[in-house]
Amino acid sequence: MIVPNENFRLDPTRAIYVSGVINDELITRLTPEIIRLHHSAKTPISVYIDSPGGLISSMETILNLLRSPSQGTYSPCKIITAATVNAGSAAADLLSSGDYAVAYPNATILYHGVRTFERNPLTLEYTSMLTTSPKSGNDRYAMELARKTEDRFTFRYIFARSEFDKIRKDKNSPALSELDCFIEIIGAKLSREANKVWAKAKDRYGRYEDLLDSVMKQYGKRPGPRTLVDLEAEHLRALITLELKSNRKDPTWTFSEGGIERLVEDFYLLTEYMTNYGSERLKRWCTTFGRWMVPAETLAEIELIVDEAERVELLVENVRPMLQPIWSFFVALCHALQEGENRLTATDAYWLGLVDEVIGKDLMSLRIFEEFKPDPAVGQPAAASDTDA
Amino acid sequence: MTTTAKFFKSLPKAAVPTSAEESLVVSQEEREISDAAERVYERYGTDLTAFLEDVRRAVLSRREAEECLPH
Numbered sequence: 530m531i532v533p534n535e536n537f538r539l540d541p542t543r544a545i546y547v548s549g550v551i552n553d554e555l556i557t558r559l560t561p562e563i564i565r566l567h568h569s570a571k572t573p574i575s576v577y578i579d580s581p582g583g584l585i586s587s588m589e590t591i592l593n594l595l596r597s598p599s600q601g602t603y604s605p606c607k608i609i610t611a612a613t614v615n616a617g618s619a620a621a622d623l624l625s626s627g628d629y630a631v632a633y634p635n636a637t638i639l640y641h642g643v644r645t646f647e648r649n650p651l652t653l654e655y656t657s658m659l660t661t662s663p664k665s666g667n668d669r670y671a672m673e674l675a676r677k678t679e680d681r682f683t684f685r686y687i688f689a690r691s692e693f694d695k696i697r698k699d700k701n702s703p704a705l706s707e708l709d710c711f712i713e714i715i716g717a718k719l720s721r722e723a724n725k726v727w728a729k730a731k732d733r734y735g736r737y738e739d740l741l742d743s744v745m746k747q748y749g750k751r752p753g754p755r756t757l758v759d760l761e762a763e764h765l766r767a768l769i770t771l772e773l774k775s776n777r778k779d780p781t782w783t784f785s786e787g788g789i790e791r792l793v794e795d796f797y798l799l800t801e802y803m804t805n806y807g808s809e810r811l812k813r814w815c816t817t818f819g820r821w822m823v824p825a826e827t828l829a830e831i832e833l834i835v836d837e838a839e840r841v842e843l844l845v846e847n848v849r850p851m852l853q854p855i856w857s858f859f860v861a862l863c864h865a866l867q868e869g870e871n872r873l874t875a876t877d878a879y880w881l882g883l884v885d886e887v888i889g890k891d892l893m894s895l896r897i898f899e900e901f902k903p904d905p906a907v908g909q910p911a912a913a914s915d916t917d918a
Numbered sequence: 919m920t921t922t923a924k925f926f927k928s929l930p931k932a933a934v935p936t937s938a939e940e941s942l943v944v945s946q947e948e949r950e951i952s953d954a955a956e957r958v959y960e961r962y963g964t965d966l967t968a969f970l971e972d973v974r975r976a977v978l979s980r981r982e983a984e985e986c987l988p989h
Contacts, residue, residue, distance in 0.1 A: 530976055530979070530980070531976050531977065531980045534950065536946065536947050536950065537947075607946075607947065628947060629947070687966075688966065688970070690966075691966050691967055691970070745925050748925065748928075755930055756930075757934075760929070760934075803926075803934065806926050806934070813948065813952075816952075817951060817952045817955045818955060820959055820964060821959075821964055821966055825964060828964065846927075891974070891977060893970065893973070895951060897973055897977065898951065898954050898955075898958070899950050899951060899954045901954075901972070901973050901976055902957070903957070903961045903962075903972060
């Protein structure tokens with residue numbers, strides 16, 4: 530049966546409505562409402578969104594207000610966001626920022642890169658800064674988006690795994706990797722527009738793999754790094770080698786004419802990849818869902834370990850290499866969402882891990898996962914034999 | 919163990935970049951999900967197919983019950 534849990538349910542009686550352009554006027558309208566909601570209860574606040582977007586700074590102000598604790602309490606209310614009709618640009622970011630994010634079935638969600646809406650008089654220095662700030666802004670927002678939504682994407686992956694064997698069989702490719710299977714499965718569920726962003730993510734992920742491969746080869750030739758700065762120096766050496774090798778046939782290529790920008794971009798890409806690998810959140814996902822990912826015989830060995838800390842560590846050690854490519858692919862996807870115009874349906878947003886749930890669609894969500902309570906009276910013996918098997 | 923996993927395992931902790939913004943606090947929602955995962959594992963073991971089938975039935979049954987309610 531399904532037992533409703535308020536942490537995952539929209540509640541129009543404790544809600545704010547983000548409608549129209551997100552700007553200072555909206556902040557003025559919403560601030561008293563948010564403060565009242567914080568003081569009246571600690572239960573989640575629903576944020577209904579129908580907005581083409583607006584100023585990112587205003588969206589962040591609203592988000593910060595929503596996430597503030599009230600006087601005398603330290604934990605903020607949970608935020609459940611919902612795209613009702615349209616969530617574009619900054620409003621799409623707000624949607625994905627919810628602790629739980631929902632889309633109405635016909636909602637449209639638009640992601641694109643940072644745009645600068647000028648308020649200040651233009652000076653030479655300022656126009657020079659504007660040429661670089663959207664790029665660094667895109668990267669920053671891509672990483673923020675990844676942090677906000679990585680759990681959703683991982684959840685998609687865990688439930689898509691039950692289809693991997695079928696994909697390998699259908700494609701007559703038994704050696705297809707887990708990530709390749711996942712890419713195939715999700716790609717088949719996306720609209721044509723969403724498949725464009727999916728393809729961009731695949732290209733970017735390919736670059737991560739090339740970079741890591743190049744760095745690992747470099748390590749074989751020198752003593753291992755002792756500190757982070759040693760590691761960064763190794764990265765730079767490896768990346769310079771890779772760039773030189775890739776551009777050897779181009780007589781016009783130089784570091785000063787564009788090569789240095791690529792080097793800097795790749796350096797940060799690699800850092801992203803490695804930061805994800807050591808992530809505590811990734812570790813938590815390994816612990817919570819790892820048992821459904823490792824082969825049965827490995828799991829049996831792990832479960833024989835009596836010491837809990839040791840058992841968890843071994844589980845994480847086995848699951849992390851499986852989840853890590855998925856997370857890195859997801860980071861690549863978040864970057865791809867910041868390039869060009871990406872107009873998504875509610876269902877696309879679900880499969881891309883940008884929302885948790887589409888109202889009225891029978892798609893597996895964290896809400897259902899939590900709210901479903903197996904009926905102990907029905908099928909208990911059968912379940913026990915499943916476990917034994 | 920994959921080549922990538924071996925590579926990361928070989929790195930000393932001080933050389934692995936970490937995210938400064940990462941929260942180490944486990945939220946109520948994360949605890950609930952973790953408990954739910956425990957329940958599902960205890961009941962269904964490693965077979966998520968059986969779990970998904972039971973979920974589908976439970977969702978359908980709830981929807982049918984809601985449709986019977988007077989509007």
